[in-house]
Structure formats: C-alpha cells, structure tokens
Amino acid sequence: MRERGRTRRLMGLGARTGGALLRTRLGGQADWRALGEALFEGLSELKGPAMKLAQIMSQWDDLLPADLAEELARLQRQAEPMPWESIRHTLDDHYGDIDRVFREVETRPFASASMGQVHRAVTHEGETLVLKVQYPGLAEVLEGDLAQVRRLMRLGRWFKVPQARLDSLFEELAASLRGELDYCAEAEALARYRQRYADWPGVVIPEPLPAYSGERVLAMRHVPGTPLRDLETADDATRQRIAATLADWLTEELFTHGELHADPHAGNFAADDQARLVVYDLGAVIPVPDERLKAMMHLLDATLQGDAMAMDSALLELGGRQGQGAPLSLYREAAEAVSALFAPGEQDLGDVRVHRRLRELSPKVWAAMDRLQPPADTLLLSRTLNGHYWNLVRLGARLDMQARTAPLLEWATR
Known part of the structure; x- marks a missing residue:
C-alpha cells in the first residue's frame, strides 16, 4: 500500500x-x-x-x-527530516542497540537530503562522530x-x-x-581523498570510521563547519578564501586526477573556523577523461575568441549538436555574455549583467533544441560544473578567470 x-x-x-x-x-x-x-x-x-x-x-x-x-x-x-523513530530503527538494526555503542545520538539531524540524513553522536569514550544514515x-x-x-x-x-x-x-x-546507496564505496572515496589532499592546508576531508560503518550507516569523525549555503553573510575575506580554495580544488581534481566531486549540493561543503574548505560528502565521484576535458576547453577557447564557426565545431566534437547546428548569431551572443567573466583581472562571478544576458538567451536556446543538444556523455559533468559554478557565485567569488584558464587552454592544444 x-x-x-x-x-x-x-x-x-x-x-x-x-x-x-x-x-x-x-x-x-x-x-x-x-x-x-x-x-x-x-x-x-x-x-x-x-x-x-x-x-x-x-x-x-x-x-x-x-x-x-x-x-x-x-x-x-x-x-x-525523516522521523527519528525510523532512523533509530535503522541504527538499531546496524548496531544492535545504539545505547550500548553511543552515550548520545542527537535525535534531530543537522543535515537532511534526498537519500539520507546526518546525526551527531557521542561515544561512551567521549568522541564526537557524525552518522550518515540511509533512509529506511x-x-x-x-x-x-x-x-x-x-x-x-x-x-x-x-x-x-x-x-x-x-x-x-x-x-x-x-x-x-x-x-x-553504496556507503562502502563512499568510505573508500573518503580515505582516498584524505590521502590525496593530506598536504593541502586549505582542504579538510573527514576521516571515515570503518568500525562504526556498514551498508546503511557511514560513520565519520566530526569536523565542525559553517555550511557553504550559510556563508553568504560571512565576512568577505572568508568567502574569497573559500571560493579560491574551491576553484583550486576543482581544477586539481579535473586536470591532475581526472575525477570530479559530482554532487555540488551546497550542504556538502563548509568552512571551518580556520577558513578551510570542508568536503563532507563523497557519495558521487565521476571519472573525467582527458579527451573530454580537452573538447570542453576547445569550446571555451572558441567562445572566448568569439569564433562562432569554431564554437560549432567544438560542439560537434563534444557531440552537442546535430543537423546544421545552432544559428551563428546565437553562438555570438552566448560568447559575448560569457567572455565578460574572462576579462583580465579579478571578475565578479556574481555579475548580474552576465546572468541576465544568459537568462535572456534561454528562449533562443530552447528554440534551437532540435539542433543544439546537451552532449549525451557529458550531461552529468556539465550539470556538476554548473552546480559548482553557482556555489562560487553564491560565495560572491572574485576570481581572475583569465589567469586561471590560460594554462589549461594551452594544455588542451598540446
């Protein structure tokens, strides 16, 4: 029923x-x-x-x-949030009796999402953990x-x-x-990322605790922080430091390790009291092959040059257009809107003029959908990058995008 x-x-x-x-x-x-x-x-x-x-x-x-x-x-x-009684049932199934394992488990989660929610817990030895519990x-x-x-x-x-x-x-x-739903895979990803970024002072990855974890419960050592979505009112220096770290980390992920954190939900990131970026959730990590990255950088290069024909060719390389392609005027208008973010020096990613122009182009994009399509094999990657971009926008990021992308564009042409 x-x-x-x-x-x-x-x-x-x-x-x-x-x-x-x-x-x-x-x-x-x-x-x-x-x-x-x-x-x-x-x-x-x-x-x-x-x-x-x-x-x-x-x-x-x-x-x-x-x-x-x-x-x-x-x-x-x-x-x-899911009612505590349902979450308690899952925890008791896993631990036998949570009162024998924990001195306290907060009944109200401090984070709830689509597939599970997170509760703080304190062991009898006084250690504070977080328990990510899958919905029953x-x-x-x-x-x-x-x-x-x-x-x-x-x-x-x-x-x-x-x-x-x-x-x-x-x-x-x-x-x-x-x-x-595979919490074992996520625990492995947490361990891998902790090792990968052990020498990055600005990034913190929580430690998974296998002794307390299982198929439907993932236990991690508690890392306090202010969620990214709550940083909009933080001081500018903190927001800019977190934004720069996030941008650096994403670049490192893509162009050095060929992977990407694929769930840019703002609740998955936080800033600790030292203004370090905390990455809480690694339940979705995707591989990003070099050839796909290079194709995307070819599109960016053509866009920044305002070359509509080259943009069309780059979209064809990505598998993102069919038939005769979109009108060249649409390519040019999109290039004019986007290129403002890549002007020399620091640019405000939250520039409402850019977003207004892109929103105004939306009806034309929809009208060209019979010729201009999201590339079938880059849908998740595109959606993920878009989500990370909007996290930077909400932080009020001011970044020198030209300086950041110049070496990446050079790499793509080798």
Missing part, C-alpha cells in the same frame, strides 16, 4: 508539472510559484530519486523560471521511483530533446543514485 501511495503521489506531481509545461508550450501562463511549492512539499516528504532530480534541476538557475527555481532551491536547505526502505523503492522519474522526463520531448538524450540523462541519474 505504501509503495502504491508513493507511486500515485509521484504521478500526481508529474501530471501537475506536465500541465504547467504544456500551458507554457501552448503560449499560456503557468503559476510556477504554486508548482514549486507543491513540488517542495511533496518531494520533501517522499525523498529519494524524484527529490534528487528536483535538486539537480534547481541548480540550473539561468534556465528555470525564477519562481520555480527559488522554490526548488529550498530542497537543498529546508528538506523535512530506500533501496526497495528506488527502482519504482526511477520508473516514475523516467516517465516524467519524457516531457523533455516537448522541448525537442531527442529520446536518446533523455535516455542518457536518465541512465546517468540512475547510476548516480544507485551509487549513492
């Missing part, structure tokens, strides 16, 4: 979303605020893959209607939820997104969600 009720609720939310998209497609007006509120309330309670998909959608600030994006963004910071029954409902998400994603065909692209996006999402 619970699974059937869950399916009905997901289908209802999908129908409401489809109705709003259809009205827009036919030239009408949709109440995006009301839709966003309904999605927040429903998905916050249901958790799981559909909530994860909405969190991903909310990171595309420039493409979604502003009211819808604002409501969906609440899922990244205000999601309702999530593995059992995952495939059913994914089936509903797949049906919802068919709405993309109304915007001329080919079925092959939709299938690729779905498989990418499904693989990511299934991977997030």
Whole structure:
C-alpha cells in the first residue's frame, strides 16, 4: 500500500508539472510559484530519486523560471527530516542497540537530503562522530521511483530533446543514485581523498570510521563547519578564501586526477573556523577523461575568441549538436555574455549583467533544441560544473578567470 501511495503521489506531481509545461508550450501562463511549492512539499516528504532530480534541476538557475527555481532551491536547505523513530530503527538494526555503542545520538539531524540524513553522536569514550544514515526502505523503492522519474522526463520531448538524450540523462541519474546507496564505496572515496589532499592546508576531508560503518550507516569523525549555503553573510575575506580554495580544488581534481566531486549540493561543503574548505560528502565521484576535458576547453577557447564557426565545431566534437547546428548569431551572443567573466583581472562571478544576458538567451536556446543538444556523455559533468559554478557565485567569488584558464587552454592544444 505504501509503495502504491508513493507511486500515485509521484504521478500526481508529474501530471501537475506536465500541465504547467504544456500551458507554457501552448503560449499560456503557468503559476510556477504554486508548482514549486507543491513540488517542495511533496518531494520533501517522499525523498529519494524524484527529490534528487528536483535538486539537480534547481541548480540550473539561468534556465528555470525564477519562481520555480527559488522554490526548488529550498530542497537543498529546508528538506523535512525523516522521523527519528525510523532512523533509530535503522541504527538499531546496524548496531544492535545504539545505547550500548553511543552515550548520545542527537535525535534531530543537522543535515537532511534526498537519500539520507546526518546525526551527531557521542561515544561512551567521549568522541564526537557524525552518522550518515540511509533512509529506511530506500533501496526497495528506488527502482519504482526511477520508473516514475523516467516517465516524467519524457516531457523533455516537448522541448525537442531527442529520446536518446533523455535516455542518457536518465541512465546517468540512475547510476548516480544507485551509487549513492553504496556507503562502502563512499568510505573508500573518503580515505582516498584524505590521502590525496593530506598536504593541502586549505582542504579538510573527514576521516571515515570503518568500525562504526556498514551498508546503511557511514560513520565519520566530526569536523565542525559553517555550511557553504550559510556563508553568504560571512565576512568577505572568508568567502574569497573559500571560493579560491574551491576553484583550486576543482581544477586539481579535473586536470591532475581526472575525477570530479559530482554532487555540488551546497550542504556538502563548509568552512571551518580556520577558513578551510570542508568536503563532507563523497557519495558521487565521476571519472573525467582527458579527451573530454580537452573538447570542453576547445569550446571555451572558441567562445572566448568569439569564433562562432569554431564554437560549432567544438560542439560537434563534444557531440552537442546535430543537423546544421545552432544559428551563428546565437553562438555570438552566448560568447559575448560569457567572455565578460574572462576579462583580465579579478571578475565578479556574481555579475548580474552576465546572468541576465544568459537568462535572456534561454528562449533562443530552447528554440534551437532540435539542433543544439546537451552532449549525451557529458550531461552529468556539465550539470556538476554548473552546480559548482553557482556555489562560487553564491560565495560572491572574485576570481581572475583569465589567469586561471590560460594554462589549461594551452594544455588542451598540446
């Protein structure tokens, strides 16, 4: 009964979303605020893959209607926690009796997300840990939820997104969600990253504790910090230091190690009392081959040169266009908007003029969707980079992007 009720609720939310998209497609007006509120309330309670998909959608600030994006963004910071009784049941299943293992476990989580939530705990020896607890029954409902998400994603065909692209996006999402349920793999990633960045004074990776961990509980040593989403009101020096560290770390990940942290949810990052970047969650790490990076840098190079034909060729190399490609005027307008962020010297990544121009281009991008497509094998990478970019924007980052990208562009041409 619970699974059937869950399916009905997901289908209802999908129908409401489809109705709003259809009205827009036919030239009408949709109440995006009301839709966003309904999605927040429903998905916050249901958790799981559909909530994860909405969190991903909310990171595309420039493409979604502003009211819808604002409501969906609440899922990244205000999601309702699972009742303690359900979480306690999972912990007791794992530990036998948590009172024998811990002197105290906070019943209210300090973080809750789509697939699990995090509780502080204190051992009888006085050590403070954090316990990442998977939502009960999530593995059992995952495939059913994914089936509903797949049906919802068919709405993309109304915007001329080919079925092959939709299938690729779905498989990418499904693989990511299934991977997030593997807490053993995440513990291994934490250990690998701790070793990799042991000599980086500005980056902190929590230590996994295998003795307390298992299939549905991941224990880590507690590293206090202020979540990235709460740093918008911090002093400028702290925000700039964290932003520079985040940018340095992402560059190191991509161009030295060929990997990328693929869940840029702002709650996965924090600043400690020494203004160091804390990376809490490594449940999603993806490989990034050199040839894919070089193709993306070729596109950036063509964009910065304002060369529309070269941009079209770079998109073809990436697999991001079909037919005759997008209108050259659209390439030129996009290049003019983006290049402002790569002018000499420090640039404000939060420059509203740039984002306004990109938002104004959105209707033209959608209109060209029959010729201009997200590359099928870079959907997760593109979405992830976009999410990390918006984390930098929210920090108010001022970075010299020209100086940062010059050696990377040179590397891509070797």
